Amino acid sequence: MRNERHDRIRNFCIIAHIDHGKSTLADRLLEITGSLTSREKTEQILDNMDLERERGITIKAQAVKMVYKEGQDEYVLNLIDTPGHVDFNYEVSRSLAACEGAVLVVDAAQGIEAQTLANVYLALEHDLEIIPVINKIDLPGARPDYVKKEIEDIIGLDASRAPLISAKTGTNTEQVLKSIVENIPAPSGDIGAPLKALVFDSFYDSYRGVIVYVRIKEGKVQIGETIKMMNTGKKFVVTELGTMCPGGLIQARELLAGEVGYIAASIKNVKDARVGDTVTLFDNPAEKPLPGYKKANPMVFCGIYPADGAKYPDLRDALEKLQLNDAALSFEPETSAALGFGFRCGFLGLLHMEIIQERIEREYDLDLVTTAPSVIYKIMKAGGEMINVDNPTNMPCAAEIEKMEEPVVRASIMAPADYVGNIMDLAQERRGIFKDMEYIEEDRVNINYELPLNEIVYDFFDALKSRTKGYASFDYEFLGYQASNLVKLDIMLNGEIVDALSFIVHSDKAYARGRRMAEKLKETIPRQQFEIPIQACIGSKIIARETVRAYRKDVLSKCYGGDITRKKKLLEKQKEGKKRMRQVGSVEVPQEAFMSVLKLDT
């Protein structure tokens, strides 16, 4: 059973490299369809968070509905925006699964970038119709013909009819809408079948509970009906549903197969409405859920502590609030002798970790100290007991350990062929095992490696970028656990172990890493009243030593004319810096020290 509304719906997403103009194009489409007032035009609508706007990445999926008139016909176009980073690959795949087509935006001057390709392939896997669009044709360096050929050669798409646009000036952007209507298929799906709705995002609203963004694949749903999440098994009664418009949520009576919309059902926790889950009706359930559901598994862990110990309850509040919107974030209380009370937090990956830290600092105005990221190690103790360790502090002493295993990932790195040497050097340094390499085009390769996860949680992505001038893209998936010779490396300041600086490392690399850490700490720990030895040790064996000498001078000798405020500002800054110090035993350690040792590869 179909509905005539069906034929007039197009569900699509936009795939673009950072800076190639995704948000600008989205804004322009909203503007042409009259979905935006001119006041709203000043802001990019889709990237809602400050952080997203600054980093130029989308962290959360967003969706927006617009109505486009072509002659007599009115079309409903649902733009589903996707997050743009490997950490959120699963979320990307769920967003793509909600669409029938994708607009591929390519910069007319820069051509296709590595990161774009990964998402294009993902879209092709989901059988999406891809419409290439060449943007920024107003730039002096624009070479649309070359870029068209590139699209045809690399991706194998017919780019001969690709609209040549400038999202910035508005040139030809209406052609994009026409092309969407013409080329992207209308959704299929039987309105009479039992309800199957794909959850592609959710967020917490303090009045309505969790708002679930769904794409109705089959059937329909109405207010008052009891719905069931097929993977978590939870039941809820629909209190409100509707569509997403740029100005906010617009209520409707029902959502039908093919449509994109939201459902509110007094859901208390985002964990009960996970991205990828299938919503069905309790009374008339679908037989099988939609494919592709995965539970979020934190891969990376670190300790997060408030810089000011008194702010511990505030930090807990912040984490609880963030978790309302982010089912992938996990945390539990932990204590550190050096840092006091804090939380052990689990993340999807490094970017996820950084984003959470930044959001806590900005949105909740808390200064944080974080410990080195760790992964989950499996340890078999002498008695045969297996334990999981995600915090170096909990690692048993060497004598008690029978064997240890660490997680390994399959990493694929895509880059111009020129950088193969550099990439291989880096992967080698990080204990990578080369698997295979393929040329995806004449001068672009995809290299696969098996890499221990603990080698990439520190600064692998940064190192990769700097060694490939930013051209490499990187993706990884969990493979499994493998036996490994790991040791716990401790750092002592003035003879006392600082638990927050301990970490687990492969024994072959312990010496080099210990030495670098000691050097780095020497640079970050300021001189104090007495001399401070910095020692790196494994068990009772000292493997590196540096010394911070006692301070000798801290005085402003100059007069600065009568400019006393300048003098005071300097002193205030110094006092502020002192406040941000952590007292670790007898030593004052700046917070940067805890973070700076994570970036040793620079």
Place this chain on the structure above:
Amino acid sequence: MEASISIYIHIPFCMSKCLYCDFNSFSGLDNLIESYFYALEKEIIYYSFAAKGKNVKTVFIGGGTPSYVDARYMSSTLNHLKDNFKINKDAEISIESNPGTLDRIKLGEYVNAGFNRLSIGLQSTHEHLLETLGRKHRTEDFLKSVNTARQEGLQNNNVDLIFGIPGQTLSQWEDTIKYIIALNIEHISCYSLKIEKGTPFYEALGKKAIVAVSDEIDREMYHMAVKMLCENGYEHYEISNFAREGSRCMHNIAYWKCEEYIGMGAGAHSFYNNKRFNNVNNVREYILRMEKDKSPPVENILNIDFEESMSEYMIMGLRKADGISEKSFKKRFDVALFSVYEDEINKLLKKGFLQKTDKGFKLSYSGLDLANKVFIEFI
């Protein structure tokens, strides 16, 4: 007794900008000199109303290089001050200068106008170090300047010295101090070179084109200077300042005692009526706005409340060798020093950075090197 104020006048012009200098000074603005002094006159008149009835106990014309501009500007500025303020008979009236810019005619005109103290930026007696600093004068210029100044009647003079210059050795620094002691200069300021952001020195340091002197050497230089000067009859009366008996700089003492002063000219700072404020730095803007508004282009007005004025009193006062007297503190704030800063003082006494005096507290010998650690306790 009617409270007296101090006046600072800023002359932002220089022949060339030294490589370490981050003051509000410029070379190549000579075409603005005439209109600048015209604007200054207006500012003097403005404050003669705003600060009516105040006696002036010190005047300091600093820069920049006041001796760089024609001497008539200095005399007319000072005359203007005299016409519009009640300047005490025994007022200290200083002018800052660089050796290469002085001659007998200029110095004579300064004396005639009423200046009674000359401050000379010598910095070092070694040609290669002067070159490192980007200074344009030579040691013999300096000697000539001092002799001529004395002949013209300037008998209470200061010399600015810098130590910790990249490449400077301890023995070179020793030479410089010996040289100054031999000349029997009345007042000596010894500043440790601080490489400030935004200066060519800062960039050179970043590119490793120069190497900063280590804290250890810097302190050896400092303590060498303190020892030599004290053994030769100078009083070490402030962290960086030394004077023959009766030659302390009254103008700077006013700063350290948190007394009132009015700063005039581009970027000049004032402390008046419990407010700190300054004029805009930009020389053109200063001139234009002075002309247009007939009032100084003031910005960054800060009200110094009771708490803050006690804090300033401590951090400025402890710079003096005499330190803080409990009696003066009580007199000024009508509250006992100990009742306000008991914890801080005890902590610093325990650390050995402060020591007791008959009248109150002062920096200990080791506290001189770590004064900021003391000051931040009072912030």
